[in-house]
Amino acid sequence: MTSRILHRSINHAYPVAVGGEGIRIIDSTGKQYIDASGGAAVSCLGHGHPDITRAMHEQADKLAFAHTSFFTTEPAERLADELIAHAPKGISHVYYVSGGSEAIEAALKMARQYHVERGEPQRRHFIARRQSYHGNTVGALSVGGNAWRRQQFAPMLIEAHHIAPCFEYRDRQPDETPEAYGLRVANELETKILELGTDSVIAFVAEPVVGATLGAVTAAPGYFRRIRDICDKYGVLLILDEVMCGMGRTGTLHAIEQEGISPDIMTIAKGLGGGYQPIGATLLSQKVFDAFKNGSGFFQHGHTYLGHPMACAAALAVQEVIKRDHLLENVQAMGAHLMEQLQDRFGNHRHVGDIRGRGLFQAIELVQDRASKATFDPAKKLNVRIKQEAMTLGLMCYPMGGTIDGRHGDHVLLAPPFICTKDDINLIVEKLGDAVDTALKSVA
Numbered sequence: 001m002t003s004r005i006l007h008r009s010i011n012h013a014y015p016v017a018v019g020g021e022g023i024r025i026i027d028s029t030g031k032q033y034i035d036a037s038g039g040a041a042v043s044c045l046g047h048g049h050p051d052i053t054r055a056m057h058e059q060a061d062k063l064a065f066a067h068t069s070f071f072t073t074e075p076a077e078r079l080a081d082e083l084i085a086h087a088p089k090g091i092s093h094v095y096y097v098s099g100g101s102e103a104i105e106a107a108l109k110m111a112r113q114y115h116v117e118r119g120e121p122q123r124r125h126f127i128a129r130r131q132s133y134h135g136n137t138v139g140a141l142s143v144g145g146n147a148w149r150r151q152q153f154a155p156m157l158i159e160a161h162h163i164a165p166c167f168e169y170r171d172r173q174p175d176e177t178p179e180a181y182g183l184r185v186a187n188e189l190e191t192k193i194l195e196l197g198t199d200s201v202i203a204f205v206a207e208p209v210v211g212a213t214l215g216a217v218t219a220a221p222g223y224f225r226r227i228r229d230i231c232d233k234y235g236v237l238l239i240l241d242e243v244m245c246g247m248g249r250t251g252t253l254h255a256i257e258q259e260g261i262s263p264d265i266m267t268i269a270k271g272l273g274g275g276y277q278p279i280g281a282t283l284l285s286q287k288v289f290d291a292f293k294n295g296s297g298f299f300q301h302g303h304t305y306l307g308h309p310m311a312c313a314a315a316l317a318v319q320e321v322i323k324r325d326h327l328l329e330n331v332q333a334m335g336a337h338l339m340e341q342l343q344d345r346f347g348n349h350r351h352v353g354d355i356r357g358r359g360l361f362q363a364i365e366l367v368q369d370r371a372s373k374a375t376f377d378p379a380k381k382l383n384v385r386i387k388q389e390a391m392t393l394g395l396m397c398y399p400m401g402g403t404i405d406g407r408h409g410d411h412v413l414l415a416p417p418f419i420c421t422k423d424d425i426n427l428i429v430e431k432l433g434d435a436v437d438t439a440l441k442s443v444a
Contacts, residue, residue: 015391020047023417023424025396033391034416036428037398041211041244041361041415044271044327045318052276055317059310068307075312082319083283086253088262092286095299096279096307100243101135103267103280104205108139109301110265111203111237114288117295120235125196126158127189127236128205129165131406133213134241143205146213147406161196163188165210166219169354169365170373170404182220190230203237203265204230208255209358211244212400215365215411216357224259237264237288243280244361247271248322248418251332251359258358264288274318277311327418334420335359341429351440360418365403366410366436375408376443383410385439395431412436 007014015027023046024032035043045052059075066073080094095110097103108126115123128134130145141150142157145165150157164171164185172181193201204227210217231238240263245255247268252258254266265288269280292299305311322328339355339362346352346364353367366382368374376382383399390397403409416428 022046022048023420031394033394033396034424034428034431035396036414036416036432037396038270038415038417039275039396040270040398041249041413042270042275044248044418045274045321046417046419047275049274049276049321051321052274052314052317056276056310056314059313063309065305066309067304069302073307073309073312075309075316076307079312079316079319082316083268083281087283088254088256088266090262090264090285090287091266091283093284093289095282095284095301096312097269097281097303098278098305098308098311099280100241100267100269101137101140102303103243103269103282104135104140104143104239104241105137106282106301107205107239107265107267108143108203110282110284110288110299111239113296113300114237114291115202117291120199123200123202124159125201126160126203126205127192127196127201128160128162130162131165131167131213131403132162132205132207132210132241134205134207135243144213146402148402151406161192163192165214165217166223167210167214167217168220169217169356172220178220179222182223183226185220186223186226186230189227190233193230193234193236198234201234201236203239205239205241207241207245208259209245209250209361211361212398212413214403215363215400215413216361217363218356218358219259224256224261228261231264239263239265239267241267243267243269244415247319248328248331249359249361249415251328251335253328255358272318273311273315276318277308277314278305279308279311279315322418325419330420331359331418334416334418334422334425335362337422338362338414338416338425338429341425345429345433346436349436351436357414360420361413361415363411363413364436366412366440375404376410378402378407380443382439382443383412385442386410386412386435389438390432390435393431393435395428395435397432397435 019026128143132145134140134144142160145162266283273279354365383401386399398413
């Protein structure tokens with residue numbers, strides 16, 4: 001059958017997904033796939049959860065859509081109350097969108113308008129990190145540091161500046177403590193602010209745990225506390241991107257909780273609605289809200305489907321199930337088990353250089369040589385081969401290339417649903433091990 005869809009890969013024949021149950025997706029041939037990546041860290045409750053589908057059905061029976069230039073709705077208000085009740089300190093309001101890239105676009109415009117409202121229109125620079133990923137819309141792609149995704153669109157992108165990621169495995173010196181390393185790379189932010197002008201920077205954008213581009217890379221101890229101090233010193237807003245790593249994925253509702261600081265603006269999506277409806281949100285602090293309220297009285301932005309009642313009802317049900325079923329505790333327990341199993345299977349593997357992550361957000365990095373950390377030839381497309389072999393075995397994982405610089409390096413990201421059991425984790429690691437070993441034989 002000829003597809004009329006412009007698929008992600010034009011020459012790839014995709015299986016047709018027709019059903020889902022728990023942690024598995026079923027294709028049109030009846031084959032089942034363990035969703036060990038949650039799609040793209042989206043399906044936190046797995047597939048076909050009856051409580052979520054029931055909530056969506058009930059909302060559809062009441063009201064499917066009401067435009068936010070005319071109305072607010074009960075599910076939107078209830079979800080906002082729930083999100084703010086458990087948000088980092090200082091976060092006071094929610095702005096709804098349909099996904100992660102939209103959340104980042106809104107955050108960037110919020111940050112710029114905040115400074116304009118306060119009488120500092122000269123602030124125009126954004127700073128982010130190399131090897132980050134913040135979405136595919138023009139603004140999000142501009143602040144993102146994924147070299148491969150940026151390359152062909154570079155002439156279209158807005159000006160943004162990038163400093164080093166906090167990537168211990170690759171960049172910490174042998175004689176450097178984790179704390180000293182974290183301080184060193186955090187201080188690059190201050191150096192960049194001084195270079196650009198202390199009153200010219202709008203915001204610094206970062207993922208608390210770096211997702212797709214680096215593969216579940218956590219920050220060194222003290223890194224984000226130093227980042228927070230630098231932002232405060234120069235009046236720079238701190239925007240944290242928790243689209244992939246947030247909403248319970250790392251074992252706490254927000255990943256930044258484990259770093260002991262709060263952002264000025266934060267983006268969430270993916271696990272917010274668990275894939276049951278397209279939804280994301282930009283969370284803003286009271287000081288940002290007050291700048292709008294006491295200034296122009298509005299945020300100059302908007303999308304047709306923001307605050308969609310069906311999406312908000314689904315997201316509220318997802319968050320209620322996570323709380324009711326104590327799934328954050330399960331993420332912590334199963335995360336510890338996943339790390340243990342990955343260490344058992346890959347800890348002495350000659351081509352696995354690093355095993356990292358937090359909660360149910362973990363990755364392995366593939367290397368040609370463990371001692372030198374040399375990568376495989378990008379032309380061999382090891383990450384692509386691993387994905388193919390995993391799918392053959394009925395496993396969905398999230399391999400990526402370009403880990404080091406957008407071209408070199410391969411890693412595999414895992415982000416299984418919060419409902420996983422120990423037996424599920426054991427089977428995921430077993431299948432991943434087989435897929436990795438088979439793929440490695442083809443590039444030897």
